[in-house]
Amino acid sequence: MRVTRINKKEPALKAEAKVDLKLLEPLIKKYKSKKGNLIPLLQGTQSLYGYIPAEAMMILSKEAGLKVSDMYGVATFYAQFRLTPVGKNIVKMCHGTACHVQNAKAVTEDIQNFLEVKDGETTPDNLFTLETVACLGCCSLAPVMMIGDETYGKLNGKKAVEVIKEIKRKETLSQKKSLTENISKN
Amino acid sequence: MAQTKVIVGLGSCGIAAGAGKVYEELQRIKEADNLDFELKKTSCIGMCFKEPLVEIIDETGSYMYGEVDAKKADEIVEKHIVNFTPVNEYIVKSDVVETKFNNYFDGQVKIALRNCGYIDPENIDEYESRGGYQAIKKIAGEKIGVQDVIKSILDSGLRGRGGGGFPTGLKWKFANNNRSKEKYLICNADEGDPGAFMDRSVLEGDPHSVLEGMIIGAYAIGASDGVIYCRAEYPLAIKRLNIAIKQAREKGYLGKDILDIEGFDFDLYIKEGAGAFVCGEETALIASVEGERGMPRKRPPFPAVSGLWRKPTNINNVETYANIPWIITNGAKEYAKYGTEKSKGTKVFALTGKIKNGGLVEVPMGITIKDIIYKLGGGIINDKKFKAVQLGGPSGGCIPEYLSHTIVDYDSVNATGAIMGSGGMVVMDETTCMVDIARFFLEFTCKESCGKCTFCRVGTKRMLEILTRITEGEGRDGDIEKLEELAYQIKDGSLCGLGQTAPNPVLTTIKYFRDEYEAHIRDKKCPALNCKKLLTYEIIEDKCTGCMVCKRGCPTKAISGEKKMPHFIDQSICIKCGDCYSKCKFDSIKVY
Ligand SMILES: Cc1cc2nc3c(=O)[nH]c(=O)nc-3n(C[C@H](O)[C@H](O)[C@H](O)COP(=O)(O)O)c2cc1C
Ligand code: SF4
Ligand code: SF4
Ligand code: FES
Ligand code: FES
Numbered sequence: 001m002r003v004t005r006i007n008k009k010e011p012a013l014k015a016e017a018k019v020d021l022k023l024l025e026p027l028i029k030k031y032k033s034k035k036g037n038l039i040p041l042l043q044g045t046q047s048l049y050g051y052i053p054a055e056a057m058m059i060l061s062k063e064a065g066l067k068v069s070d071m072y073g074v075a076t077f078y079a080q081f082r083l084t085p086v087g088k089n090i091v092k093m094c095h096g097t098a099c100h101v102q103n104a105k106a107v108t109e110d111i112q113n114f115l116e117v118k119d120g121e122t123t124p125d126n127l128f129t130l131e132t133v134a135c136l137g138c139c140s141l142a143p144v145m146m147i148g149d150e151t152y153g154k155l156n157g158k159k160a161v162e163v164i165k166e167i168k169r170k171e172t173l174s175q176k177k178s179l180t181e182n183i184s185k186n
Numbered sequence: 187m188a189q190t191k192v193i194v195g196l197g198s199c200g201i202a203a204g205a206g207k208v209y210e211e212l213q214r215i216k217e218a219d220n221l222d223f224e225l226k227k228t229s230c231i232g233m234c235f236k237e238p239l240v241e242i243i244d245e246t247g248s249y250m251y252g253e254v255d256a257k258k259a260d261e262i263v264e265k266h267i268v269n270f271t272p273v274n275e276y277i278v279k280s281d282v283v284e285t286k287f288n289n290y291f292d293g294q295v296k297i298a299l300r301n302c303g304y305i306d307p308e309n310i311d312e313y314e315s316r317g318g319y320q321a322i323k324k325i326a327g328e329k330i331g332v333q334d335v336i337k338s339i340l341d342s343g344l345r346g347r348g349g350g351g352f353p354t355g356l357k358w359k360f361a362n363n364n365r366s367k368e369k370y371l372i373c374n375a376d377e378g379d380p381g382a383f384m385d386r387s388v389l390e391g392d393p394h395s396v397l398e399g400m401i402i403g404a405y406a407i408g409a410s411d412g413v414i415y416c417r418a419e420y421p422l423a424i425k426r427l428n429i430a431i432k433q434a435r436e437k438g439y440l441g442k443d444i445l446d447i448e449g450f451d452f453d454l455y456i457k458e459g460a461g462a463f464v465c466g467e468e469t470a471l472i473a474s475v476e477g478e479r480g481m482p483r484k485r486p487p488f489p490a491v492s493g494l495w496r497k498p499t500n501i502n503n504v505e506t507y508a509n510i511p512w513i514i515t516n517g518a519k520e521y522a523k524y525g526t527e528k529s530k531g532t533k534v535f536a537l538t539g540k541i542k543n544g545g546l547v548e549v550p551m552g553i554t555i556k557d558i559i560y561k562l563g564g565g566i567i568n569d570k571k572f573k574a575v576q577l578g579g580p581s582g583g584c585i586p587e588y589l590s591h592t593i594v595d596y597d598s599v600n601a602t603g604a605i606m607g608s609g610g611m612v613v614m615d616e617t618t619c620m621v622d623i624a625r626f627f628l629e630f631t632c633k634e635s636c637g638k639c640t641f642c643r644v645g646t647k648r649m650l651e652i653l654t655r656i657t658e659g660e661g662r663d664g665d666i667e668k669l670e671e672l673a674y675q676i677k678d679g680s681l682c683g684l685g686q687t688a689p690n691p692v693l694t695t696i697k698y699f700r701d702e703y704e705a706h707i708r709d710k711k712c713p714a715l716n717c718k719k720l721l722t723y724e725i726i727e728d729k730c731t732g733c734m735v736c737k738r739g740c741p742t743k744a745i746s747g748e749k750k751m752p753h754f755i756d757q758s759i760c761i762k763c764g765d766c767y768s769k770c771k772f773d774s775i776k777v778y
Contacts, residue, residue, distance in 0.1 A: 015459075035495070039460055041420070070478075074591035079461035080418055096611045097381030097579065098538035100626050134380035134463075137420060138199035139536060139768040140234035140544040151202030184674065 019053045020171075028063045038066055038074055042081055044075060051082040087122040087129035091115075092146040093160075096135030104143040108132060110157030111145075114164060128164065128170055188245060190223040190267060195239040197230035197301065198422050199383075211256040212240075215263055215291045223267055229391030229426075233290065234545035236278045242266055252278035270644050280629060287669030290543055293562045295524060298347075298508040298534050299548045302391035310433040313394040319439055321514035322401050324360035326445035326637030335406045336346040336362060338449040339510065341518035348374055348466075348503030349581065350607045350683075351596045353530075354510075357500060360490035361407035364498040369455075371409040372494065373400055373499045374471060375416040375423070377379040377576075378463040379579030381629065382610030385504035387546050389416070389423035392508065393430035399507030401439060402514060404452040412454030413472050418461065427456055438693050438760060450771035463580070463634035468493075468501045470636065482682035503608065505534055525551035529595035533606070539576075539613035540567045549594065559613060570615040574698070578607025580627045580634075583694030584620065603694040605687070620699040621706050621717035626652035627691040642685030646675040649692060657717045662705030666696060672772050679741050711778075718762050721777050725766075729774035736766035737774065 025043040031037040041064060045056050053073055063066045075081040095106050106131075108119075115123050115130060122129040138144050141153025145160060153161055189437065194209045196456030212225055236252030236760035240259065243249075249272050251262055256277060266272050272280075272334040278287050296302075305312035305773045313319070325335060340355030377385040390395060391676050400412050414552060416424055431454065434440045442451045457475050463479035464470045472494050474480035493499025510530065513521045522530045529551040535558065538544050542564035549558060552581075555575060559565065566572050574584040584590060592598050614623070632646040649672050652665050680686045696703060703712050712720040725736075725745075744760040747753030755766070767775045 002237075036475055036477035039474065040458075042460060043460065049444055056493045074477070074479055076462075077462065081460065090189075095380075097379075097576065097610065097626070098544075101539045101612060101614060101618055106634075133419070134378075135382070135419075136198075136202075137383045137386045139201055139381050139538040140237070141202055144202070152196075155203055166296065 018092075019049055019055055021055060021059055023048045024056060024059055024063075028060065032064050035096040037064065038070065038079075039122070041066070042071065042075055046081060047130055051085050051159050054083075058181045085122075087126050089127060090129045091164065092131050092133045092136065094134070094136045094146075095132045096139065096142075098135070099144055101143040107143050107145070107155050107157050107160050110152035111160055111164065112166070114161045127168060190242065190244040191192075191226055192223050192267075193241040193243070194225045194229045195229065195237065195241075197232045197387060198420070198510050199234050200230070200237045201422075204452050207256055208238050208240060208254050208259050211259045213626075214606060215260060219268075221267060223264065227308070228303050230546055231276060232294075232299065232387075232546040233287070233528035234678065235596055236287075239278070240671070241273075247282040249277050249282065250279035251276045251439045253719065255407075258458060267449050282407050287513050287543065287564075289561050290545075290547075290564070293553065294548050295532050296548050296551045297512050297521070298388060298505050299391070299546070300512060301395060302546075305390055305392065307393055308429050310394060310430070310437060311678060312394070317515060318394055318511070319398055319437075321511035322398055322405075322439065322445060323512060325402065326447050326750075327455070332362065332406055332408070335402065335514070335616060338514060338518045339406070342508065342513045342521040343518075343525070343528075343531065345419065345529065345596065346503055346507055346514065347505035347509070347533065347608065347757040349578065349605065351606060354502060354506055357404065357490065357502070359408045360488070361409075361498050361500040361523075364491060366498050368495075368497045369407055369409040370494040370497055370499040371400055371404045371407065371412045371452075372468075372471070372475070372499060373412070373414040373504060374466065374468065374501055375414055375420075375504050376459050376466040376471065377417055377420075377504075377608070377610055378634075379581075381538055381608045381612050382536045382579060382608060384536050384546065384609040386420050386423055387536075388504050388508050388534075389420065389424055393423075393427045394425075395441070395508045395511060396433065396504055397430055398524070399502075399510035400454060401444065401452060403500060403502065403507065405444075405447070405450055407498075409500065410451045410453075412452060413494070414456045415459060415465070415475060416456055417459040421647070424456060432457070445690065457716075462636075463630070464602065464682070464684050467684060469684070472499065476710055476740065479636070481638050482684075484681065490724040505609070524593040526593065526598075528597055533594060533609060534655060535609045535611045537563050537613065538613050539611075540615040540618070541613040542569065552593050552596050554591050554593050555585060558594070558611070559590065563613070566613065566615050569600055572613070573616050573618060574614045574620065576604075576612040576614065576623065576691070576722050577610070577645065578605035579610045579628050581605060581608045581683065581690060582649050583690045584608075584614075584623065584698060585694075586698040589698075603697055605690070606685065612634075617714055617716065619657070619712055619714040620655055620695040620702050621653065621712075622714075622716050624692045624695045625650065625657055628653055628688070631688040635688075636682075639680045639682075639685055641676045641679030642681075642688065645672050645679070646685075646688050648672055649676075649689070653692070654705045656703065657712070658719045659706075659710045659717075661703075666700070666703050666709055670696065715777060718764070721762050721764075723762065723764070723767055723775055723777050724757055725753050725755055726774050726776055729772055731772050731774070733772070735769050735771070739765045739769050741765065 045052050119132050136144050143155045144153045240251045240254045260724040336358050344354045345351040349766050440453050444450045462480045465474045467482050469483040470480040489499040525531050532548050534548045572587050574586045577583050585602050632650045635642045637643045730752040737745040742759050744756045
């Protein structure tokens with residue numbers, strides 16, 4: 001009995017805990033009455049949550065008077081927007097011309113094999129999302145990838161996987177640490 | 187005695203290469219050892235292949251150090267600054283010491299890039315100290331009329347640097363002719379060509395030159411509002427533009443009655459793109475600024491008549507604007523001295539791919555492609571054979587080695603089937619497969635088509651399918667003809683430049699490398715050894731030592747053989763992953 005009750009309630013709880021819709025208020029205030037505000041509003045929403053939650057679109061529609069269908073149309077048109085949550089680290093692997101000529105594809109394949117995800121997918125532990133992008137503007141360092149604000153250049157498959165492994169190691173370490181801290185606190 | 191200056195190149199790619207850490211280290215030792223030098227920042231210097239770059243200017247001259255890391259930085263400071271002995275082995279450019287890269291700069295004429303690498307882009311005083319905002323001051327001081335400004339730009343022969351090559355003066359004239367009270371001026375900083383970074387470097391390295399160009403443009407056409415449409419992938423450019431705009435406002439270069447020119451009000455803001463290549467097209471860009479999906483609109487009416495919010499609008503590219511102040515200050519004649527009859531001035535190129543000195547160069551129009559690649563670029567990496575160069579990105583085409591005497595001017599490049607484009611120059615060597623390159627570009631345009639026109643939306647997809655099939659060994663007789671047929675249909679049936687030019691990479695590669703297509707289709711072979719599915723891995727019996735390394739690594743167990751005996755690959759099981767080839771220490775595996 002108890003188990004089913006928890007299961008039933010969990011999704012609702014989770015959604016509430018995940019997206020705090022209050023965060024949208026200053027954004028809406030800033031852009032509400034501006035011409036051509038749809039894209040900045042979506043961009044702002046995404047930078048708050050890492051993606052555009054459906055709930056946020058509803059609020060934007062109510063508060064800023066935009067049509068959900070317009071928002072959805074724009075969000076699916078531009079590569080920048082995501083409608084699903086992403087992993088903690090976004091691995092942006094460049095597939096621009098300069099990187100392609102320097103064999104970026106092979107690097108991506110090695111990353112895919114290591115993380116066991118395809119382009120656009122997130123690892124089950126929610127640590128990494130893999131994205132291929134067109135040109136990060138550092139073509140003379142091709143092939144290039146970007147994780148967070150860090151750019152890594154002159155890559156090969158091995159080097160790229162090493163970088164990701166290192167991040168993973170640190171993440172697991174800090175997770176363990178916070179876990180033990182929690183335990184000792186309790 | 188002037189104080190020694192130490193300048194670190196902090197453009198995006200410098201930071202990616204580790205220049206930020208070098209800067210911190212320099213700051214640390216300066217403070218720790220209480221050293222007397224001025225530590226400064228600049229942006230792209232152009233020698234991107236030697237990043238991170240640190241320049242030291244002392245009373246004897248300038249010394250540019252390349253590939254500096256924190257450790258080398260310590261050494262350089264210790265030897266050069268403390269003991270006055272430059273570390274010659276790390277110097278890549280200098281007006282005192284000879285280096286092997288002197289050619290890289292000798293062939294260049296810097297107009298659009300006149301300040302890049304020389305100034306701190308976040309400091310308006312440095313821009314002003316190198317003649318910045320003198321052009322708009324000249325217009326205000328000498329009361330140069332609107333028509334004279336437009337005439338100057340017309341006479342200079344400047345053509346749009348965003349790819350189209352339309353005469354800028356003429357564009358301004360059209361926008362000026364319109365009597366509307368409300369007009370807009372837009373700077374196209376969407377730079378969508380993957381593999382090109384000219385505009386990024388200008389924005390990061392000298393944002394005020396673009397602002398001044400826009401202010402002059404606004405004066406000429408009578409606009410009071412401006413927009414810089416910048417791709418979101420360029421956070422540093424956006425940051426520096428914002429700083430520049432704030433400084434320009436404080437100094438009265440933006441705002442009301444600019445420099446006391448009566449009634450001349452102009453201000454601008456930055457609009458971040460959201461990642462769509464088609465938004466570089468001017469009407470799609472306008473739709474995007476208006477908050478819609480970035481879909482091109484029918485022209486006419488051209489933006490000069492009905493653009494942003496249906497008002498007359500002038501759109502120019504970043505590099506176009508960066509040239510303007512120089513032309514006003516130095517005169518149209520001076521600018522027109524460079525170049526060919528119909529293509530005046532200079533052009534910035536981003537040299538990338540299989541080239542030794544990959545970086546940013548600004549050359550006078552009329553220089554040959556060969557000179558850019560060999561004299562400036564230093565030739566091909568590992569001295570491999572130069573095969574082709576791609577100009578104009580996904581809208582452009584490949585120019586083969588035997589046409590490398592082609593000069594850089596709009597008409598000569600067009601005659602090859604490629605286009606000048608915005609300045610991406612990707613160099614390819616014998617290991618680049620031309621069918622794969624065509625497939626790569628089609629994959630890009632197919633993904634980026636806005637979907638409005640059937641031929642562009644579906645046609646590029648069909649072409650991509652055929653090209654993919656060919657690179658996977660499933661090519662059929664007649665595929666080349668089918669590609670050509672589709673190409674012309676897409677060109678004719680598309681509304682905007684994206685669709686109209688999307689087939690160019692395919693058409694030029696078929697034109698110049700038809701034999702490569704045929705080898706893929708008929709012989710199921712990739713001459714460049716690039717298309718995996720068409721390769722054969724074979725063990726050379728005489729060379730194999732029987733070390734068993736390849737056998738252990740093979741994922742499909744296609745390799746058999748006893749210890750110390752020659753091994754053998756079963757072709758029917760081999761999936762051509764190349765694992766054995768990369769692991770064999772004795773070069774005993776051949777691939778063909
Ligand atoms: C698909 C497509 C993409 C384009 N991308 C860009 C771009 O990234 N940057 C740019 O300046 N112009 C781009 N253009 C050209 C613009 O439409 C326009 O011609 C240009 O901004 C005008 O400025 P200019 O006359 O100074 O070159 C693109 C055109 C097309 C058809
Ligand atoms: S040609 Fe292609 S990108 Fe251009 S409007 Fe048509 S469908 Fe859109
Ligand atoms: S790795 Fe090379 S030398 Fe060793 S068994 Fe394989 S082919 Fe022979
Ligand atoms: S093509 Fe990869 S950074 Fe430009
Ligand atoms: S020198 Fe760094 S971007 Fe060119």
